[in-house]
Amino acid sequence: MSGPALVRTPVQPADWPKIHEGMRAMWKQCLAEQGGGDVARSLTVNFVGVARAADAEALDGALQRLQRRSPCRAFLVLVDETAAAGRAELAATTRGNGAMRDIVLEEIRVRVPSAAFPQLPGLIRPLLMNDLPTHLFWAAPWPQNAADFHGLAGLCDHVVVDSRRFADPARDLPTLAGLRTGRRITDLAWLRLRPWRRALAEAFERVAWTAGTATHATIRHDGDGKAAALLLGDWLRTRLQANVQTDDSGAASAAGPDHLVVRTGGFEVDLGLFRGQIRAHVSTAEHCYLPFSVPSSRGTDGDLLAAAIDMV
Amino acid sequence: MATTPTPQATVSQNPFADELRTGRSAKPCVLVIFGATGDLTKRKLVPSLMGLAKDGLLPPAFAVVGFARRPWTDDGFRKELADGVKQFGRPDTMAHFDALADAFTFHQSDFGETAGYVALKQKLDQIDRQRGTAGNRIFYLATPPSSYSAILQNLAATGLSTEKDGKFARVIVEKPFGRDIGTAVALNDQVRAAFHERQVFRIDHYLGKETVQNILALRFANGIFEPLWNEKFVDHVQITVAESIGVGSRGGYFEESGIIRDMIQNHLMQVLTLVAMEPPAAITADAVRDEKVKVLKAIRTFKPEEVDEATVRAQYTRGSFGGEDCKGYRDEEGVPKESVTETYAAVRLQINNWRWAQTPFFLRSGKRLSRRVTEVAIHFKHPPHLLFEGGKAQQPNVLLLRIQPDEGVALRFGAKVPGPDVRIRDVRMDFRYGTAFGGETADAYERLLLDSMLGDGTLFARADEVEEAWRIVDSIVAGWKQSKRRPDEYVVGTWGPERADALLGPGRTWRKP
Numbered sequence: 001m002s003g004p005a006l007v008r009t010p011v012q013p014a015d016w017p018k019i020h021e022g023m024r025a026m027w028k029q030c031l032a033e034q035g036g037g038d039v040a041r042s043l044t045v046n047f048v049g050v051a052r053a054a055d056a057e058a059l060d061g062a063l064q065r066l067q068r069r070s071p072c073r074a075f076l077v078l079v080d081e082t083a084a085a086g087r088a089e090l091a092a093t094t095r096g097n098g099a100m101r102d103i104v105l106e107e108i109r110v111r112v113p114s115a116a117f118p119q120l121p122g123l124i125r126p127l128l129m130n131d132l133p134t135h136l137f138w139a140a141p142w143p144q145n146a147a148d149f150h151g152l153a154g155l156c157d158h159v160v161v162d163s164r165r166f167a168d169p170a171r172d173l174p175t176l177a178g179l180r181t182g183r184r185i186t187d188l189a190w191l192r193l194r195p196w197r198r199a200l201a202e203a204f205e206r207v208a209w210t211a212g213t214a215t216h217a218t219i220r221h222d223g224d225g226k227a228a229a230l231l232l233g234d235w236l237r238t239r240l241q242a243n244v245q246t247d248d249s250g251a252a253s254a255a256g257p258d259h260l261v262v263r264t265g266g267f268e269v270d271l272g273l274f275r276g277q278i279r280a281h282v283s284t285a286e287h288c289y290l291p292f293s294v295p296s297s298r299g300t301d302g303d304l305l306a307a308a309i310d311m312v
Numbered sequence: 313m314a315t316t317p318t319p320q321a322t323v324s325q326n327p328f329a330d331e332l333r334t335g336r337s338a339k340p341c342v343l344v345i346f347g348a349t350g351d352l353t354k355r356k357l358v359p360s361l362m363g364l365a366k367d368g369l370l371p372p373a374f375a376v377v378g379f380a381r382r383p384w385t386d387d388g389f390r391k392e393l394a395d396g397v398k399q400f401g402r403p404d405t406m407a408h409f410d411a412l413a414d415a416f417t418f419h420q421s422d423f424g425e426t427a428g429y430v431a432l433k434q435k436l437d438q439i440d441r442q443r444g445t446a447g448n449r450i451f452y453l454a455t456p457p458s459s460y461s462a463i464l465q466n467l468a469a470t471g472l473s474t475e476k477d478g479k480f481a482r483v484i485v486e487k488p489f490g491r492d493i494g495t496a497v498a499l500n501d502q503v504r505a506a507f508h509e510r511q512v513f514r515i516d517h518y519l520g521k522e523t524v525q526n527i528l529a530l531r532f533a534n535g536i537f538e539p540l541w542n543e544k545f546v547d548h549v550q551i552t553v554a555e556s557i558g559v560g561s562r563g564g565y566f567e568e569s570g571i572i573r574d575m576i577q578n579h580l581m582q583v584l585t586l587v588a589m590e591p592p593a594a595i596t597a598d599a600v601r602d603e604k605v606k607v608l609k610a611i612r613t614f615k616p617e618e619v620d621e622a623t624v625r626a627q628y629t630r631g632s633f634g635g636e637d638c639k640g641y642r643d644e645e646g647v648p649k650e651s652v653t654e655t656y657a658a659v660r661l662q663i664n665n666w667r668w669a670q671t672p673f674f675l676r677s678g679k680r681l682s683r684r685v686t687e688v689a690i691h692f693k694h695p696p697h698l699l700f701e702g703g704k705a706q707q708p709n710v711l712l713l714r715i716q717p718d719e720g721v722a723l724r725f726g727a728k729v730p731g732p733d734v735r736i737r738d739v740r741m742d743f744r745y746g747t748a749f750g751g752e753t754a755d756a757y758e759r760l761l762l763d764s765m766l767g768d769g770t771l772f773a774r775a776d777e778v779e780e781a782w783r784i785v786d787s788i789v790a791g792w793k794q795s796k797r798r799p800d801e802y803v804v805g806t807w808g809p810e811r812a813d814a815l816l817g818p819g820r821t822w823r824k825p
Binding site for chain 1 (some may be wrong): 326327329331332365366373406407442446535701742744746748749
């Protein structure tokens with residue numbers, strides 16, 4: 001289903017103290033473009049996104065998917081060590097709705113060096129829309145200085161991270177686990193694993209498994225999928241007390257596991273990527289079932305982000 | 313390793329069972345569609361199944377068997393379904409069909425031929441062994457109702473309707489559920505001779521619409537509406553299902569049913585029950601349906617002499633609409649010139665319980681009206697004392713539940729016009745689904761097919777609901793038959809006959825959405 005056409009205003013620069021003024025000018029521009037018709041603001045969440053400047057395009061892509069599901073006011077923080085703090089870029093996106101248009105996205109984009117992070121909570125807090133939930137999407141590598149993360153997370157009701165972007169998942173995942181107490185955190189890498197978890201659950205519907213049975217699992221992944229493999233491995237250890245081995249020789253395009261084998265109690269479950277699906281083979285010593293498939297992807301990062309926000 | 317048929321493996325506790333319960337994951341099953349060569353399968357059922365596949369909601373161990381008389385092959389069946397997914401499916405669902413195509417097979421048989429069902433049973437057992445579908449079956453009756461009896465009898469005779477060893481067997485029945493209470497009871501008896509009521513899923517696609525389900529969410533997930541949701545505060549309720557199209561080539565069919573059987577007995581009655589019901593103890597199938605049935609039971613059967621005063625029926629007449637000259641109903645193909653079948657009906661219903669004793673519910677539905685719209689309008693009473701000048705002219709508050717199009721909720725209330733005078737003007741607060749949530753909306757059939765796989769009958773009509781709705785509608789039809797008044801007329805593209813305004817009573821007007 002293709003929705004009504006979206007129209008984005010030209011980007012307007014504004015100094016930080018003038019952001020609110022700049023936004024008012026932006027709304028007037030939306031009205032002028034509507035030729036005197038009505039324009040309404042229909043925002044349902046505040047969104048704070050943090051990414052490296054080099055990943056701006058990916059963050060924009062995710063934001064476009066998000067606004068289709070949850071119209072939002074978005075603060076986009078792009079980390080650029082060569083930038084000078086103090087300037088913002090503003091834009092609004094409207095969507096046609098009969099004779100009127102709805103503002104479905106307000107963007108406030110800042111480029112800052114890491115050193116400017118302490119200023120960000122004070123900049124963002126007064127610009128958050130009242131009574132709307134605030135979500136932080138930390139799409140940058142895990143910060144050297146934890147205070148950078150805590151400063152922004154403290155503004156937000158819910159934090160979304162993507163451990164796939166962690167420089168050293170073996171080091172950073174336990175840190176992330178330690179932050180979960182008292183805070184809602186969703187990891188996109190874990191959501192991306194949902195088809196694998198589902199396929200494994202379906203496979204175990206076909207066989208009889210007894211707790212305590214010696215179990216061995218092998219997870220193959222590429223370099224980018226290390227965090228996902230670690231998360232999946234931890235899950236298998238918890239659920240099956242499995243001996244888990246990981247192997248990083250997987251396909252570079254998988255961005256996660258590309259093959260998982262579990263051997264236990266006289267049967268084998270073999271899951272592998274095949275034409276956009278996870279194909280599952282379940283076999284015992286006597287026979288094997290026809291393979292079944294589940295879609296390997298639950299959508300783009302933006303779709304997963306929108307789903308993570310929906311779940312809260 | 314070769315694929316060999318084996319008995320179904322014994323399943324012990326699944327250490328990942330919670331993953332299957334996360335969200336709404338259905339158990340493995342086979343869907344058998346009777347009348348699979350018809351339009352419904354191609355346009356709705358299979359595109360909806362692929363929508364479920366896209367959203368990861370279809371069980372991986374899943375298969376479809378098309379059962380029909382025509383001599384199609386598996387490949388021919390798949391080709392037809394692929395065309396349907398391409399034309400009517402959500403974006404990006406074709407790849408899912410391609411991945412699942414070999415799970416679709418065709419079974420040729422006459423609906424009344426028992427040998428065809430014996431062969432079907434063997435085929436299903438083989439699918440279970442090969443695909444792990446675990447002996448679970450859903451039978452979808454996508455045939456004309458005249459075939460239901462033969463299908464149900466044969467499903468029972470061959471044991472296909474029997475549930476045992478934790479395996480489920482369910483039947484989905486498409487409307488119409490009879491054409492009066494006698495035929496509805498007879499149909500329910502036939503269904504119950506083969507299946508228990510808990511195995512039966514009577515589908516009214518209106519209940520699968522997100523916005524219809526939102527009626528329950530609005531009422532029972534919010535604290536502010538329910539205290540006002542009664543006769544003390546609500547003056548009356550208007551439920552409208554309007555269509556801008558005429559009967560087209562369905563004149564022959566429509567002549568037999570009329571708008572009261574085609575729309576009011578099912579869609580409008582379902583919406584009415586959701587608006588008027590008491591809070592259920594839980595959102596479970598029987599708790600919700602028990603409360604819906606209570607609403608219908610609280611509506612008195614009309615005496616024939618009451619019907620003319622409590623209802624309006626009418627037929628559309630020739631007129632210009634949207635720049636086109638449109639035929640009147642009696643000039644449509646398959647419609648006799650002397651027809652008295654109504655294309656418009658408006659009905660005043662009184663729910664005789666403590667909540668609604670003094671609040672009438674007005675239901676109207678028609679063809680060739682000004683626009684296609686479905687909505688529920690809760691009209692509140694005026695405040696007890698009107699303080700402001702011109703207060704009597706001010707419209708009362710209206711809470712509007714828009715079901716289609718522009719799905720959403722709006723509230724009309726009075727606000728002070730800026731300036732030195734105290735003048736009140738109506739303004740509107742508006743929530744629109746498309747704006748607040750955006751994204752792709754799943755077809756109603758997706759939700760209902762998934763619920764049938766999950767065994768959740770909340771959004772399906774129960775036998776007693778159907779029969780109670782027919783009791784009310786039959787009494788109206790009987791009154792019309794005895795009445796000397798012919799149907800009123802309305803010009804194509806208007807909001808119905810003038811007499812419908814009088815039905816509402818003094819001080820009330822029909823909305824023109």
